[in-house]
Amino acid sequence: MAVEPAELTRAMARVPSPVTVVTTVDASGKRWGFTASSFCSLSLRPPLVTVCLDRTASTHTAFVTADMFLVSVLAHDQADVALRFAGSGTDRFAAGDTVPCEEGLPGLPGAAARLACARQAVLDGGDHSILVGRVERTFTGGADPLVHWDRAFARPTTALPVG
Ligand SMILES: Cc1cc2nc3c(=O)[nH]c(=O)nc-3n(C[C@H](O)[C@H](O)[C@H](O)COP(=O)(O)O)c2cc1C
Structure with missing residues (x-):
């Protein structure tokens, strides 16, 4: 029997994930963006990443x-940005904090960090589409990242000694 969505999301809530805002501009110049935790590294040669987007999303x-x-x-101090880019029926760019x-x-x-990607492929991912991006340029900053787990935002701070 198939696992129910609530059971899957309960288990997946134990998986810490990054919090990203994915943006683009369409042919008319309109900006689009959404918050995504499904961002993942895929390949080094060629440099590929994936992000999964709900098929029903307005974006x-x-x-x-x-x-x-x-x-x-x-970054760890951008949880408010994450919530804004996940909100529905609002202008997510109105705050003017994207440049x-x-x-x-x-x-x-x-x-x-930021990664600029060219669309390499769009794959079927059930009720999501898997955007495969070929990384063209990167920026790496010094701020601690924001993470999402147990249905809450957190800042990873403690590096554990290993060995
Ligand atoms: C922490 C967090 C992570 C999210 N991750 C994803 C994701 O990986 N993929 C996705 O399609 N939506 C994700 N969402 C939901 C979208 O940001 C957005 O709310 C959804 O696409 C509905 O937007 P719409 O009003 O444009 O349809 C996430 C929301 C939050 C708060």
């Missing part, structure tokens, strides 16, 4: 057709 058409997108990996970054795409200046 879906924009991202599956976009030539380029930018992933801003949020043109790598490849001219709108990004968060205080991000822990």
Whole structure:
């Protein structure tokens, strides 16, 4: 019998994940963005990453057709940005805190990292689409990243001694 969504999300809540804001600009110049924890490294040669986007999201058409997108990996003090880019029916860019970054795409200046990607492929991922991005440019900042686990935001601070 198939695992129910509530059972899966309960188990997956134990998996710490990054918090990113993924952005693009369409042909008319309109900016699009959404908060994503599904961001993941895929390949080094060639440099590929993935991010999964709900097929029903208002941003879906924009991202599956976009030539380029930018992933801003949020810093520990950007939980408010994460919530804003997950909100529905609002202008997520109205706060004015995104600026043109790598490849001219709108990004968060205080991000822990940014990766500008060209669309390599869009794969079937059940009720999500898997955006495969070829990384064209990166920025690595010094801020601690924001993480999401147990349905809450957290800041990873303690490096454990190993060995
Ligand atoms: C911490 C967090 C992580 C999220 N991760 C994803 C994700 O990886 N993929 C996704 O499609 N939506 C994710 N969402 C939800 C989207 O940000 C957004 O709320 C959803 O696409 C609905 O947006 P819409 O109003 O544009 O349809 C996440 C939301 C939060 C708060």
